[in-house]
Amino acid sequence: MTHVRRSPEEIAANRARYEEHQRKGLEFAPKALPGASPLPAPEIAPDKIVHREVIPGGWYWSTNIKKNETLRVSLDNGFSTISLVAWSAADTSERLNLPDTVKVQWTTALGQGRVIFSDMGRVMFSVTEDSSGVHDGLMGGSTSASNAAKYGEEKRNTRNNLILLATKAGLDKRDIPPALALFAPVRVDQDGAFLWKPELLRGGDYVELRAEMDMIVGFSNCPHPLDPDPVYRPNPVTVTRIAAIEPPADDLCRTATAEAVRGFENNALAAM
Template identity: 75%
Template sequence: MHIRRSPEEIAANRARYEEHQRKGLDFAPKALPGFSPLPAPAIDAASIIHREVIPGGWYDAMKVKAGETLRISLDHGFSSLALIAWSAADPSERLNLPDTVKMQWTTGLSKGRVIFSDMGRVMFSITEDSSGAHDCLVGGSSAASNARYGDPMLRDTRDNFVKLALKIGLNRRDIPAMLTLFAPVRVDAEGRFFWNPTLLNGADYIDLRAEMDMTVGFSNCPHPLDPNPAYAPNPVTITRFNAGPVAADDLCRTATAEAVRGFENNALASL
């Protein structure tokens, strides 16, 4: 159905677009830092809210409040961990990787970048990251990708997330595209995906600061491009802790014009 818009509405939409364009052109993006140092710095015990370990092949969901940080760390050896998220206030608002990539002009999500929802709000800030080896293009494993292991009973991320969604009152249509942490997927000159293990550093970690109240889901299964011929995901540690006050010049909140607008949207939603 074609919707006719008034000249006034068209003019207002154009003015809003031109203002966003002007802000983007006038804004000089801040240079991002290098990767976070290893080993991971200790977390103050008084700030820790909860810690758990997700075994290889398993999944879990947790509630996270704005201002808390999730440290996801490979304390037990290598594994790739898939992540999805929904707003706690309205689960129809969910993690949106296409917008995250498009609005920041990069698939390289690392320290200083943010992760957007499909409502243009910021869900996570990446405040620390030791590798930058995260995949937002390929997606998680399935029964078909697990067929190479020769055992139909092995768990996969697609089925894990369907089960997780059902347990929290959602269904498979509510599952967004997933971000896979510690999955060093890159694109070669021919446009083909490949696995680049040189990006990994062993006991890697990433800190994700929550910018809204959320339900976050995890699946600890091998990535479809992982070249290991064995199904051998190691346990992954997730530590939830209070992040403390955020500085006015916080890198994630000020690095790009798109991030600034995303946090403005967060503020408007809280009014």
Template identity: 70%
Template structure:
């Protein structure tokens, strides 16, 4: 249904847009740090809520509350981990990688970056990351892509894993958002093609993501569509859910860009 807006409302919206634009142009983004050190430091035992190993090719889902974090760690060889998420209190709000890339002006996600929802709010802050090799463009594997790549082999794929995981929390395939592939060293070369840069991700790499709202999340450990290994042999992955430290006022993820600042302002409105 078309809604006619008054001249006053249009003018107010225009003024608000121009104010945001001005703030963005005046804001000097903070430089991001070097990758987190290896090996991954131990998590304080009293902070750990749950720890689990996800078998290669399988899936896992959990609720992650605001202020908690998830460490995802490669322990038995390089393995891509696909991630999707929804607002636990309103699953119509979900992970949005298009906005994540667009408002931060980069496809390179790493420590100090944030992951946005489709409502302009911050879902995750990346508080640790040892590799910076994450793919937010390609999506996950499907039955068709696996059949073409692993001819004659019996395999699992990311799309079907997420359909199963979504069904167990009352959602269906229409609710599945775009997929964030962690530990997937995909880069766009000068020819405009997607290429796998395997040396960017190694066994032992880890990422820690702090929840900035209550969420339902799903992970899948199937190989990335561009993974050059001709054999279907995904490695298990360790996940640890823990209580994160309370972020300081100058927390990098919250202050690195004008867009992140605005995203957290939107979070504050939601949580008020």
């Protein structure tokens, strides 16, 4: 393969174009998104609960969810990082796309007011509530190798859990997208190194994800590769499926960025 060496002038020009595009995108966005959702999480009316699942430490679970339903993922039993993947129920070749989610919103910080994109430019989830704002869309989950290096023995890991989950859904391991790690306080320093920042967690955290299309959603409850705890002890995580409510046209997630607006326009076109 021939590598093209770019001149310093070309690199500088490309960076200037990128920074101008970023500036315009950020100017469209609200000057301040909402702060962290209050703790403790408010009670959900019993008649609004479609299903509630407690995922044991080390295990996985999947569910089908309808458009405008909400998934509340909550740490009711102590800290744990839980990984999420998703596919469109109508066409499973459309799946979660974290690189685009980060790129088009100009941030790795996924919190209240942000959206999560598919690989077809459509919005899969809106983040409607979030008490922590610390979710990792960059590193992915654990593997057999990372667990062996960390714990010195084989432990249940996210990669194998997602393969099992996908197989039961009639999918192949090649269909598995990069996973979003919820409640993973990962930050990137100026040198590009990943850091684990547990002080960003508040205890008893929760996040609510509103579905913007019918989907298959999967979870794996295994420790994050950067979690410094030398003992493998993920706590159970509660996932509550909440009945659908039609959001208003001026919903924050639908209007926060130009890219989100375009994503919802793509959703509307696909529904025609």
